[in-house]
Amino acid sequence: MFNIIGQVFTAIFGKAGNDFINSLARGADEVYDFVYVRVFGLPFIVLGARQTGKTTLIEWLRQNVASMGDFASDPTPPGGDAVTTFNSYIGDELMRLKPVRDVGGETDMWETDWVELFREVRPRGIIFLIDHTDVLKHKDALNFVMNMIEEERDAQRHVRSVLLLANKSDLWLKHTTLDKLMTQYGNEVKRLHNQADRLGYKALIHSSSVTTGVGVRDAMQVFFNAIRPQAR
Structure with missing residues (x-):
């Protein structure tokens, strides 16, 4: 017009x-x-294999704290836990965030809870968490998410960014680097960037420790500014 x-x-x-x-x-x-x-509120979803820190990240965003300390979450039930829309400071800006549900990472939840959440939310962004353990499991989960994005065309068109977040850096950063850690995911990273270029979303890779807060604030600022209508 x-x-x-x-x-x-x-x-x-x-x-x-x-x-x-x-x-x-x-x-x-x-x-x-x-x-x-x-x-x-900005609609987004948090995915990843079990015990990668999905619930902790959502709580970090909701509580607006420097670190989560000794926070421990209960196992997420089938179907996930409802999460109300909340306000959170992203950098210096107060944003309204809408994750809708916190879903588990068990393999049998991928085809059900993950796909249903993707269809329901039609997110503008996906945060996918990995850590330094069980590389094959993380690869399977990441490939599942990329397949889901490919196949679920109605939800796919809303996606503006996918953030691959290598969590628990407090446990691995003394022994390796993010670049070295990601060499184990060479094919997956290449596929992620290719899909991003083809479908028009922004692929991001960051490291963090949600427990200590290191790297989380920067990663969240880049991600949420990428999925807002006026990307920054």
């Missing part, structure tokens, strides 16, 4: 008319971004 109006105003008023229409379009985009970020 703005394109048609812009062409008319440009034809009549020249560059001044085009600049005026562009300013209106920017204003509409800013309102849309504000409504998503501050009113409705």
Whole structure:
């Protein structure tokens, strides 16, 4: 619509008319971004194999704390636990976040809970957690998520970013680096970037320790700014 109006105003008023229409379009985009970020909430989902820190990350976001300390979560039941929309400081900006449900990472939950959540939420972003253990399990889970994105076309078109978050860096960063850790996922990372380029979302890779808080704030700021309507 703005394109048609812009062409008319440009034809009549020249560059001044085009600049005026562009300013209106920017204003509409800013309102849309504000409504998503501050009113409705940014829809996203957190996935990963069992015991990678999914529940802890959601609690970190909800509680707005520097670290989670000795936080310990109970096993997530089939179907997951409902999570209400909440406000969280992402960097210096207060955002409204909408994860909808916290789902488990057991293999038999992938085909049911993960797919149902993806269909229900139609998320603008996916945070996928791994750690330094059981590489084959994490590979299977990550490939499942990429297959799900490929196959679930209705939900797929809403995705703006997928964050691969290598968690528990407090346990592995003294012995290796993120780059070295990710060499074990060479094929999966290549596939993730290829899929991102083809489907138009942004692939991100960060490390974190949700328990200590190291790296989490930076990763969340990059991710949520990537999935908001006016990406930053």
